[in-house]
Amino acid sequence: MTNAVLTVDGLVKHFPIRSGVLQRQTGTVQAVNNVSFEVNHGETLSLVGESGCGKSTVAKSIMRFHQPTAGRVLLNGTDLAGLSAREIRTLRKQVQFVFQDPYASLPARMPVGEIIAEPLEIHRIGNRRVRKERVRELLEVVGLGAEVLNRYPHQFSGGQRQRVGIARALALEPTLLILDEPVSALDVSIQAQVVNLLDRLQRELSVAYLFISHDLAVVRHLTHRVAVMYLGHIVEYGDADEVFNRPTHPYTQALLSAVPNPDPHLRGRGHRIVLHGDLPNPSDPPSGCPFRTRCWKAQERCETERPRLEQRVADSGSSACHFAEPSTHSVSSRT
Amino acid sequence: MTAAEPLLALRDVVTTFRTDMGRVPAVNGVSYSVLPGETVGVVGESGSGKSVTVTSALGLLPHSGTVESGQAVFAGRDLFTLGERELQRIRGREIGLIFQDPMSALNPVMTIGRQISEGLRRHDRRLSRSAARARVVELLAEVGIPNPAARARQYPHEFSGGMRQRAMIAMAMANRPRLLIADEPTTALDVTVQAQILALIAQVQAETGAALIMITHDLGVIAEIADRVVVMYGGRVVETGPIGSVFGKPGHPYTRGLLTSLPRLDRPAAELYAIPGQPPNPMFLPDGCAFRVRCEQSQNRVECWTQPDLTALTPGHASACHFSHELAASEEVSR
Amino acid sequence: MTVVQEVTPSATQQPEMAVPPGRLAVRRFMRHRLAVVGLVVLVLMGLATLVLPLIVTTDPNAVDPTAFRRPPSSEHPLGTDSAGRDVLARLIAGGQISLLVGLIAAFGATVIGMTLGAVAGYFGGWVDATISRLTDVVLSFPTLIVVIIVVAFVGPSLTTLVLAIALFDWPTACRVVRGLTMSLRAQDSITGVIGLGAGPLRILRKHVVPTVVAPLTVVATILVAQAIMLEAALSFLGLGVPPPSASWGNMLNEAQSLSILESMPWLWLPPGLAIALTVLAVNFVGDGLRDAVDPRTTR
Ligand SMILES: Nc1ncnc2c1ncn2[C@@H]1O[C@H](COP(=O)(O)OP(=O)(O)OP(=O)(O)O)[C@@H](O)[C@H]1O
Ligand SMILES: Nc1ncnc2c1ncn2[C@@H]1O[C@H](COP(=O)(O)OP(=O)(O)O)[C@@H](O)[C@H]1O
Ligand code: SF4
Ligand code: SF4
Ligand SMILES: [Mg+2]
Numbered sequence: 001m002t003n004a005v006l007t008v009d010g011l012v013k014h015f016p017i018r019s020g021v022l023q024r025q026t027g028t029v030q031a032v033n034n035v036s037f038e039v040n041h042g043e044t045l046s047l048v049g050e051s052g053c054g055k056s057t058v059a060k061s062i063m064r065f066h067q068p069t070a071g072r073v074l075l076n077g078t079d080l081a082g083l084s085a086r087e088i089r090t091l092r093k094q095v096q097f098v099f100q101d102p103y104a105s106l107p108a109r110m111p112v113g114e115i116i117a118e119p120l121e122i123h124r125i126g127n128r129r130v131r132k133e134r135v136r137e138l139l140e141v142v143g144l145g146a147e148v149l150n151r152y153p154h155q156f157s158g159g160q161r162q163r164v165g166i167a168r169a170l171a172l173e174p175t176l177l178i179l180d181e182p183v184s185a186l187d188v189s190i191q192a193q194v195v196n197l198l199d200r201l202q203r204e205l206s207v208a209y210l211f212i213s214h215d216l217a218v219v220r221h222l223t224h225r226v227a228v229m230y231l232g233h234i235v236e237y238g239d240a241d242e243v244f245n246r247p248t249h250p251y252t253q254a255l256l257s258a259v260p261n262p263d264p265h266l267r268g269r270g271h272r273i274v275l276h277g278d279l280p281n282p283s284d285p286p287s288g289c290p291f292r293t294r295c296w297k298a299q300e301r302c303e304t305e306r307p308r309l310e311q312r313v314a315d316s317g318s319s320a321c322h323f324a325e326p327s328t329h330s331v332s333s334r335t
Numbered sequence: 336m337t338a339a340e341p342l343l344a345l346r347d348v349v350t351t352f353r354t355d356m357g358r359v360p361a362v363n364g365v366s367y368s369v370l371p372g373e374t375v376g377v378v379g380e381s382g383s384g385k386s387v388t389v390t391s392a393l394g395l396l397p398h399s400g401t402v403e404s405g406q407a408v409f410a411g412r413d414l415f416t417l418g419e420r421e422l423q424r425i426r427g428r429e430i431g432l433i434f435q436d437p438m439s440a441l442n443p444v445m446t447i448g449r450q451i452s453e454g455l456r457r458h459d460r461r462l463s464r465s466a467a468r469a470r471v472v473e474l475l476a477e478v479g480i481p482n483p484a485a486r487a488r489q490y491p492h493e494f495s496g497g498m499r500q501r502a503m504i505a506m507a508m509a510n511r512p513r514l515l516i517a518d519e520p521t522t523a524l525d526v527t528v529q530a531q532i533l534a535l536i537a538q539v540q541a542e543t544g545a546a547l548i549m550i551t552h553d554l555g556v557i558a559e560i561a562d563r564v565v566v567m568y569g570g571r572v573v574e575t576g577p578i579g580s581v582f583g584k585p586g587h588p589y590t591r592g593l594l595t596s597l598p599r600l601d602r603p604a605a606e607l608y609a610i611p612g613q614p615p616n617p618m619f620l621p622d623g624c625a626f627r628v629r630c631e632q633s634q635n636r637v638e639c640w641t642q643p644d645l646t647a648l649t650p651g652h653a654s655a656c657h658f659s660h661e662l663a664a665s666e667e668v669s670r
Numbered sequence: 671m672t673v674v675q676e677v678t679p680s681a682t683q684q685p686e687m688a689v690p691p692g693r694l695a696v697r698r699f700m701r702h703r704l705a706v707v708g709l710v711v712l713v714l715m716g717l718a719t720l721v722l723p724l725i726v727t728t729d730p731n732a733v734d735p736t737a738f739r740r741p742p743s744s745e746h747p748l749g750t751d752s753a754g755r756d757v758l759a760r761l762i763a764g765g766q767i768s769l770l771v772g773l774i775a776a777f778g779a780t781v782i783g784m785t786l787g788a789v790a791g792y793f794g795g796w797v798d799a800t801i802s803r804l805t806d807v808v809l810s811f812p813t814l815i816v817v818i819i820v821v822a823f824v825g826p827s828l829t830t831l832v833l834a835i836a837l838f839d840w841p842t843a844c845r846v847v848r849g850l851t852m853s854l855r856a857q858d859s860i861t862g863v864i865g866l867g868a869g870p871l872r873i874l875r876k877h878v879v880p881t882v883v884a885p886l887t888v889v890a891t892i893l894v895a896q897a898i899m900l901e902a903a904l905s906f907l908g909l910g911v912p913p914p915s916a917s918w919g920n921m922l923n924e925a926q927s928l929s930i931l932e933s934m935p936w937l938w939l940p941p942g943l944a945i946a947l948t949v950l951a952v953n954f955v956g957d958g959l960r961d962a963v964d965p966r967t968t969r
């Protein structure tokens with residue numbers, strides 16, 4: 001067994017498209033295609049990519065919110081497939097989930113104290129008094145005072161609600177937190193508060209994060225390793241420093257160059273790669289390399305042969321491109 | 336820069352809403368102006384009044400909203416004194432609008448081409464049907480929609496998010512307006528598509544010489560495109576000035592806090608600065624300076640209990656803080 | 671200036687957000703003038719059926735052999751009926767029965783509908799298919815006729831009446847709750863609880879039911895009105911509350927002949943008005959509740 005809290009191996013998730021009165025299957029959305037990665041104890045792996053590229057579907061497959069089409073998910077070395085619903089429920093203690101939208105993801109009719117105690121109650125941990133004590137502790141940990149115990153979610157702001165969501169997720173002392181865009185719905189001035197909280201919790205509790213985000217600056221700030229997704233595939237995977245400083249996949253390069261820089265003095269300085277066209281439809285993906293319809297380096301070979309995610313020559317990371325090479329204009333040259 | 340006549344000048348706009356909780360002030364005396372051909376960026380957190388300010392000026396408030404006082408002088412006429420018919424003539428012909436969610440602004444049961452040509456013919460009765468059609472195809476091509484003749488015959492739902500936004504831009508610029516107002520035009524889009532749309536807006540502006548009001552909460556976007564910036568907080572303008580000096584030497588603690596709290600792709604920091612507290616609820620703004628309860632500059636000084644006015648720091652750069660001189664005198668934003 | 675610290679937001683900073691949704695709903699309801707009037711009428715009626723018997727001490731079943739079909743007088747404020755019983759006393763006693771039947775039957779129908787609807791909506795698949803077909807079947811029966819047949823078989827009694835109405839009037843509630851549960855099921859708040867390891871029973875009990883109860887009250891008011899009408903209709907046909915007990919429908923039943931209708935309005939006008947007023951008031955309250963529960967319909 002390795003150091004991995006979570007191992008995802010060859011994960012595939014296809015959704016049937018049904019139409020007509022008879023609801024016959026008329027196609028397939030290939031949301032996730034052969035995705036593999038590992039999250040190690042106490043570290044953060046980020047899944048980045050544009051909307052619709054399959055990030056949330058990966059997360060939901062891991063949580064078994066739906067059945068994956070193929071592939072294995074191992075939690076601390078245990079394969080989830082073949083376990084009974086009850087056993088999966090027990091294993092869930094080790095992985096918890098934080099949603100993007102703090103408004104929609106908490107039960108509106110429960111006071112915060114009950115919301116945070118709910119996982120403890122479900123798994124029959126402690127008696128009422130012990131649970132209450134633990135809830136106070138958790139509120140303290142996420143930076144909310146115990147005086148908010150009897151308030152309802154609508155009485156909190158977005159950032160505070162996200163803290164409540166995090167406290168609830170921590171109640172069962174999970175080894176892994178899956179965070180699906182946890183700061184995207186928050187106000188700019190609140191994002192930093194929550195990012196700092198996540199940072200501190202990881203150091204103090206050595207919990208591992210699978211962090212899903214489209215905000216590359218936030219990812220850069222928090223993550224140890226990154227997997228870049230495009231159209232259901234991982235196209236680049238490696239240590240954060242490698243991927244951010246010397247991306248070798250054309251898509252990663254374009255993505256990084258497109259992030260606006262909040263320093264007006266740098267305007268027009270960096271090299272911006274403006275892609276043409278839109279994300280292809282995941283129910284009708286291109287042949288060969290999924291990125292070839294928007295790639296400026298595409299050759300004939302890209303049309304016929306799908307590039308595999310391979311270790312790059314000099315680096316520790318890997319990328320899925322026939323012509324992978326560090327760009328001549330790296331992101332850091334934009335500063 | 337000589338003091339050119341502003342194209343649009345907002346003066347002390349006050350707007351309130353009737354709600355279940357009573358009358359809510361959303362905009363509390365906002366003034367800013369746009370010169371011909373200039374790009375003004377408006378930033379601020381959700382609920383700071385960015386959108387309500389411009390919808391007030393354009394006569395697009397929902398029924399529950401009322402403009403209580405102020406002026407919105409566009410090309411010599413106060414928009415608040417005009418009737419709905421005159422406003423309609425100005426919207427679309429002289430002022431083009433681009434919204435965050437093109438789906439809600441487009442008619443779902445009318446082809447894209449039809450919608451654009453109706454806009455054209457509404458403002459130019461002599462334009463023949465076929466001439467309008469030809470112009471539509473031209474416009475769609477200009478905004479980078481491939482295969483424009485065929486696309487003109489499609490419905491909005493057959494377009495991707497990025498293409499819909501392009502169609503919106505085509506519609507907004509159809510009558511070569513002198514002013515474009517874009518409310519979060521790229522917030523719903525991915526960074527690579529955002530880069531495409533921002534490049535397109537810049538190109539349209541360069542071709543038509545239109546002025547632009549760009550409303551966004553993304554400081555990066557503002558830094559990339561704005562000449563001047565307006566920072567809003569709690570329904571007021573707290574700082575305004577040329578982008579270089581506002582972002583370089585912010586004269587308001589809020590602006591400074593926002594800028595320092597941003598995670599940076601090019602300069603990852605160990606920890607982020609975070610503005611304490613929550614964005615205010617417009618129903619219960621603190622007395623005096625609205626930022627008082629979150630301000631680390633104030634430290635409960637008595638001055639902050641009175642409302643600070645916008646005062647000039649340098650020509651063109653003004654800030655609404657009693658201690659802005661102290662701030663501006665301190666070192667550049669350390670980034 | 672860039673001294674970094676993790677900031678603790680003070681939750682007390684937003685006391686304004688503390689208006690609970692419940693109180694807002696009450697505000698919206700109170701703005702609905704007719705609904706408030708309806709509510710007042712209903713409360714007064716309920717109180718009247720409880721309090722008036724202490725004042726009007728006449729026994730509703732006592733026969734006054736000296737007065738048959740007498741018009742209102744000081745002794746019998748609403749006159750007497752064909753058996754010489756006091757109409758006012760019967761109106762009050764009948765009100766107790768009619769309102770009680772309406773409330774209990776509607777409550778039963780609502781509970782049955784809610785349970786089936788929540789189960790169908792939550793589990794989907796064949797469970798949903800089965801329950802939905804059952805709903806369709808029950809819905810395709812004309813309720814009044816079916817209830818008549820059932821009562822005819824079992825024999826009229828208060829219990830039969832309540833059960834028969836409850837057992838055939840639940841589909842409306844079921845459909846509403848099924849729809850709500852299905853959309854709820856797809857929401858993050860429920861997915862989140864599944865992620866914590868909660869089983870279906872707990873989710874239904876702790877999360878689905880409390881959420882659907884508010885919109886369900888609207889359906890319940892309609893059912894109350896329906897049940898009161900059904901009780902009246904059945905009693906009018908002689909299949910409802912068995913005599914000599916009074917109910918508004920019974921009173922109408924006893925006033926069926928043409929001569930009474932023409933010349934003795936005190937026998938049918940009071941129960942008729944009482945039924946109309948109650949049903950109208952219940953419907954107004956239902957309208958108000960609909961707005962109160964769904965903030966989008968405001969203005
Ligand atoms: N129809 C409405 N009814 C009541 N209040 C409203 C309405 N529209 C806006 N408001 C209030 O007016 C204030 C300003 O809203 P506005 O939409 O201008 O914010 P914004 O700065 O554009 O924010 P965002 O970034 O979320 O678009 C907010 O407090 C908002 O709640
Ligand atoms: N339940 C579903 N049924 C059908 N298609 C789905 C479903 N969930 C996601 N998809 C599709 O799968 C793709 C990946 O979605 P998602 O994982 O949510 O993307 P991301 O989180 O990266 O934005 C998208 O094309 C999306 O439309
Ligand atoms: S394989 Fe070809 S198309 Fe794909 S990213 Fe590499 S160069 Fe571009
Ligand atoms: S006026 Fe006072 S409270 Fe307001 S921003 Fe300036 S220092 Fe802060
Ligand atoms: Mg997602």
Ligand SMILES: [Mg+2]
Pocket residue numbers: 385386387518
């Ligand atoms: Mg807005």
